[in-house]
Amino acid sequence: MTNEAARPQKPGMGEAPADFVRIVEVTKHFGESTAVDSLSLSIKKGELFALLGSSGCGKSTLLRLISGLTLPDSGRIIVDGEDITLLPSYRRPVNMMFQSYALFPHMTVEANAAYGLKREGRAKEEIRERVAAALELVQMGKYAKRKPHQLSGGQQQRVALARSLVKRPKLLLLDEPMSALDKKIRQQTQFELGHILYSVGVTCIMVTHDQEEAMTMADRLAVMSDGRIVQMGTPHQVYETPTSRFAAEFIGSTNLFGGVLDGDESRSFECADLANPLQVPNAMNAKKGMVAQLSLRPERITMSAQKPHKDSNWACGKIEQYAYMGSYTVFHVRLDGGRLMMVDLSRMAVRALDPAPDYGDTVYLSWDADCLVVLTK
Numbered sequence: 001m002t003n004e005a006a007r008p009q010k011p012g013m014g015e016a017p018a019d020f021v022r023i024v025e026v027t028k029h030f031g032e033s034t035a036v037d038s039l040s041l042s043i044k045k046g047e048l049f050a051l052l053g054s055s056g057c058g059k060s061t062l063l064r065l066i067s068g069l070t071l072p073d074s075g076r077i078i079v080d081g082e083d084i085t086l087l088p089s090y091r092r093p094v095n096m097m098f099q100s101y102a103l104f105p106h107m108t109v110e111a112n113a114a115y116g117l118k119r120e121g122r123a124k125e126e127i128r129e130r131v132a133a134a135l136e137l138v139q140m141g142k143y144a145k146r147k148p149h150q151l152s153g154g155q156q157q158r159v160a161l162a163r164s165l166v167k168r169p170k171l172l173l174l175d176e177p178m179s180a181l182d183k184k185i186r187q188q189t190q191f192e193l194g195h196i197l198y199s200v201g202v203t204c205i206m207v208t209h210d211q212e213e214a215m216t217m218a219d220r221l222a223v224m225s226d227g228r229i230v231q232m233g234t235p236h237q238v239y240e241t242p243t244s245r246f247a248a249e250f251i252g253s254t255n256l257f258g259g260v261l262d263g264d265e266s267r268s269f270e271c272a273d274l275a276n277p278l279q280v281p282n283a284m285n286a287k288k289g290m291v292a293q294l295s296l297r298p299e300r301i302t303m304s305a306q307k308p309h310k311d312s313n314w315a316c317g318k319i320e321q322y323a324y325m326g327s328y329t330v331f332h333v334r335l336d337g338g339r340l341m342m343v344d345l346s347r348m349a350v351r352a353l354d355p356a357p358d359y360g361d362t363v364y365l366s367w368d369a370d371c372l373v374v375l376t377k
């Protein structure tokens with residue numbers, strides 16, 4: 001699930017200042033509705049940044065504001081030290097690859113890739129060289145003379161990428177780049193595209209509603225809702241330490257508990273639907289009675305037929321359903337108090353259980369204190 005390794009950090013990028021792209025308190029209204037709401041965001045040079053959120057949360061609008069297709073009501077957009085907030089689209093050092101990356105159907109791959117440079121009035125020889133290099137980069141060199149309909153969806157997608165990269169933008173914007181591909185090809189293309197973007201070293205903002213896509217490809221991501229950023233960080237940070245219920249539920253699935261702190265300086269929360277308290281790793285510097293939501297990821301729970309020897313962080317219930325997913329199995333366990341818990345067990349963990357778990361079996365669920373995340377929003 002968590003995927004730090006998919007895109008190796010570029011050497012030195014960890015220390016690079018996060019100010020190559022600066023979006024400062026940008027707002028865009030459409031009539032009564034606010035599509036982008038005083039949003040601020042900074043991106044490092046060479047970073048692949050993903051904006052993740054459900055449909056209508058303002059992702060495409062933000063990209064259109066950066067590319068100059070739409071102007072903001074307020075706020076500033078700065079790329080490589082230059083304030084581009086009011087610059088016309090064609091003068092921005094930015095290239096946008098659209099959701100429907102429609103190639104010109106009557107043109108060859110080569111001509112499609114050359115289109116932008118021709119419009120810029122570049123010399124023939126320069127165009128030829130740059131197009132050849134861009135097509136090589138996306139491994140489409142040997143298809144240069146083909147027409148789009150003679151290519152697979154994934155190949156068309158790579159040509160569209162070449163068409164964007166050939167212009168050497170300082171900032172590449174990708175709006176739902178995989179949405180036209182079916183699931184299997186999409187997964188493979190995520191790795192390929194991530195690899196190409198990584199090797200080019202172009203700074204990139206990608207928009208997606210698909211959390212797997214964001215986690216596979218991005219160095220960092222931002223979860224968006226209602227025109228605002230809810231949380232920002234590496235895929236690992238956001239998945240392991242969500243700060244809000246929205247982020248915890250949006251990325252991956254989780255078990256959420258409503259707890260009440262049982263004393264000053266306490267580590268323990270009482271929950272109405274759990275027989276035993278939830279104990280967190282560090283004392284909460286808060287008053288007795290503080291109410292909080294806690295998140296527990298399904299894969300952090302262990303299952304056993306024996307009662308654990310501890311007085312917190314465990315529960316007892318019956319297996320109500322399970323689904324075999326190949327590399328893991330999802331269990332729905334109905335606790336004695338009525339609450340349903342989701343538990344993901346790896347293939348190995350299931351095999352280690354003896355007897356094999358089945359419908360209606362009584363099981364004990366247990367987890368370590370550091371698996372619990374206290375949500376602050």
Ligand SMILES: Nc1ncnc2c1ncn2[C@@H]1O[C@H](COP(=O)(O)OP(=O)(O)O)[C@@H](O)[C@H]1O
Pocket residue numbers: 030033034035053054055056057058059060061062
């Ligand atoms: N040109 C427009 N005119 C009016 N409303 C728009 C326009 N573009 C976007 N919106 C509205 O702004 C909100 C954000 O849209 P959008 O940025 O396309 O979301 P996303 O890309 O996250 O799905 C939506 O409520 C949408 O209806």
Ligand SMILES: [Mg+2]
Pocket residue numbers: 059060061
């Ligand atoms: Mg969109």
